[in-house]
Amino acid sequence: MDFARLWLGLLLPLVAALDFGYHHQKDMEEFLKNVAKNYSSITRLHSIGKSVKGRNLWVLVVGRFPKEHRIGIPEFKYVANMHGDETVGRELLLHLIEYLVTNDGKDAEVTKLINSTRIHLMPSMNPDGFESVVKPDCFYSNGRENSNYYDLNRNFPDAFEFNNVSRQPETAAVMEWLKTETFVLSANLHGGALVASYPFDNGVPGEPPRARLWLPEPRVELRTLRLEGTVLPKHPNGIENMYFIRQISSGMQDYNYIWAQCFEITLELSCCKYPHEEKLPFFWNKNKASLIEYIKQVHLGVKGQVFDQNGNPLPNVIVEVQNRKHICPYRTNKFGEYYLLLLPGSYMINVTVPGHDPYLTKVVIPEKSQNFSALKKDILLPFRGQLDSIPVSNPSCSKTPLYSDLPSDSAATKPGLFLFLVTVFLVFVK
CATH class of the missing domain: 3.40.630.10 (Zn peptidases)
Known part of the structure; x- marks a missing residue:
């Protein structure tokens, strides 16, 4: 009993x-x-x-x-x-x-x-x-x-x-x-x-x-x-x-x-x-x-860490898809991590470190899902020596209106920038 x-x-x-x-x-x-x-x-x-x-x-x-x-x-x-x-x-x-x-x-x-x-x-x-x-x-x-x-x-x-x-x-x-x-x-x-x-x-x-x-x-x-x-x-x-x-x-x-x-x-x-x-x-x-x-x-897209040549993770490094710049750049966290939400396809990742030229690397995100994980892509920068110029804490982006001086007819605002928009799929529960 x-x-x-x-x-x-x-x-x-x-x-x-x-x-x-x-x-x-x-x-x-x-x-x-x-x-x-x-x-x-x-x-x-x-x-x-x-x-x-x-x-x-x-x-x-x-x-x-x-x-x-x-x-x-x-x-x-x-x-x-x-x-x-x-x-x-x-x-x-x-x-x-x-x-x-x-x-x-x-x-x-x-x-x-x-x-x-x-x-x-x-x-x-x-x-x-x-x-x-x-x-x-x-x-x-x-x-x-x-x-x-x-x-x-x-x-x-x-x-x-x-x-x-x-x-x-x-x-x-x-x-x-x-x-x-x-x-x-x-x-x-x-x-x-x-x-x-x-x-x-x-x-x-x-x-x-x-x-x-x-x-x-x-x-x-x-x-x-x-x-x-x-x-x-x-x-x-x-x-x-x-x-x-x-x-x-x-x-x-x-x-x-x-x-x-x-x-x-x-x-x-x-x-x-x-x-x-x-x-x-x-x-x-x-x-x-x-x-x-x-x-x-x-878990869509790509994730990873950014390292210097000595294998040290780098915080506050800008990691973005080429030609998709954010007005407040997306940066790696204190562990050097980045996460980019992306659908399957081929992308050029632009890594920017203060005082150095941008570093480009290609990623191909497969059609098949990664089973509850984005594609893992660590990035080893080909820079010599320790990158001491990168600040330890994440710099804050200005809280003032960021679009106040945006040229209304600049090349960056042309419709062609968004021609790669793809269909959103909504499945409705009946």
């Missing part, structure tokens, strides 16, 4: 099944802490800061090495509930956490994902807003803003216009968080529409929207992510440049892309911002496969 009870205990989940309801701060914290306690080998729970009212901004990390970055393992993140009254993403991330930890070692896809990826999940960036909602509404509730009545998605530095608004604690915490990890890919979960949008949110002042297409920025990677799932087409193909939907200044999506070297898109998952609880199973079942599939996209 005791033996049977022992086996029954082993078969039961370590954490009680998460119910489909809205989880306020106390319940959410209890759930996250229980997960962190019972799945300590693959999780790390930490707060990146506090809200205006002192609530913790929790992030749960899931991965085989959750406590720290490991070379070759990309960092991925989901952020939800940035607008406090947009609630579906908050609950989806809690259920995603449960799904990941309870399927490790049981589901082959989840296990491989945990083995190869460090996944950061923030269920609520705006807990004060969520807690302040008194009468939930599909279109607008009083909890959209934080407790200082600031829209957090209008509170970041902007590349196109000066933003002198007071930086809020939640925004500042996220900005500091982005400095601590080498995030490669991200999604920000919103509500109020059914669409996936990519940068840029804003544009050159005075220019018509069409002119936004030709700014010299390598947005091809964001357009070519193979999104599978449930983002239904409110706009053609279900994916659109946010500038064509509505112009947004000082958004988190652009900040990630320009200043944090992280490719972020925005997923609006429900027309109703705060649907009734009985609708939550529907949203989970419709989006579960999509959430997993999007995480897998962090």
Whole structure:
């Protein structure tokens, strides 16, 4: 009898099944802490800061090495509930956490994902807003803003216009968080529409929207992510440049892309911002496969380290695809690592070190996926001696508007720069 009870205990989940309801701060914290306690080998729970009212901004990390970055393992993140009254993403991330930890070692896809990826999940960036909602509404509730009545998605530095608004604690915490990890890919979960949008949110002042297409920025990677799932087409193909939907200044999506070297898109998952609880199973079942599939996209392209002739990894070396320069150059991290999201094809990688001519190397990314790993390509620079001129810390890119002096008719802004854009594939779950 005791033996049977022992086996029954082993078969039961370590954490009680998460119910489909809205989880306020106390319940959410209890759930996250229980997960962190019972799945300590693959999780790390930490707060990146506090809200205006002192609530913790929790992030749960899931991965085989959750406590720290490991070379070759990309960092991925989901952020939800940035607008406090947009609630579906908050609950989806809690259920995603449960799904990941309870399927490790049981589901082959989840296990491989945990083995190869460090996944950061923030269920609520705006807990004060969520807690302040008194009468939930599909279109607008009083909890959209934080407790200082600031829209957090209008509170970041902007590349196109000066933003002198007071930086809020939640925004500042996220900005500091982005400095601590080498995030490669991200999604920000919103509500109020059914669409996936990519940068840029804003544009050159005075220019018509069409002119936004030709700014010299390598947005091809964001357009070519193979999104599978449930983002239904409110706009053609279900994916659109946010500038064509509505112009947004000082958004988190652009900040990630320009200043944090992280490719972020925005997923609006429900027309109703705060649907009734009985609708939550529907949203989970419709989006579960999509959430997993999007995480897998962090393994597109090529990754590796840059070394000098003595085999020393080089931080702050610019590594970009030739002719796809970022306005804030993407640089290797403190381990000399780089990650480039690219679809199968042939590319010339341009490596730039201060005081030296650019170094070009060709990579061919095969059609067949690398089984939860980007193509590994270490780069050994043919430079003699130690490269002492490279700074130790990553230099920050100017937070002033970066496009203010952009020539409107320069060669860099011609349409031909983006003729290599490829089709985005959306698979809709019926």
